[in-house]
Amino acid sequence: MSAQPIESNPPDPFGAMSDNRLAVQSVIDRLGLPAPTLVARPESVHITLADVDDLGRWMYALGGDVRRGVEISGASLWTLHTQTPVRPDGSTVQIRAHVPVVSGEDVLAELRPVGDVRYCAADLGGGYTCRRHSSHIGDCEPTPDPPAVAL
16 A cells, blocks of 8 residues: 555745746747846736837737726836737736836827727817826817807
């Protein structure tokens, strides 16, 4: 008679981090994506980007949802929630690509979170009034129609 453990060994967090890092690094290399900083965790891999256009490259390559954090001191953190393509074993690795965006910086419409109003008077040639100034990335609202003038 041989003794067998009743419970399996707990998952190794360092093994999971290493596996996740390798999977994401393979995707980065294959797709030529920018990744100046890569931080692996057992549940996901975080990529810190330097430019909002780099976030666009990640979005076009892998898809996903962009979420914008709260603005603090004139900037907010935008995060793309995506994942690696399905691996041979059927699993994926969650990826979080982060980029700080300074208030007023131009951002591709495809990256803007759903529900954000992102049109300025400069973009539309009039018809919208910016709450702050026309050089920022949002917070604009329609202007009322001018009153009709009788001739």
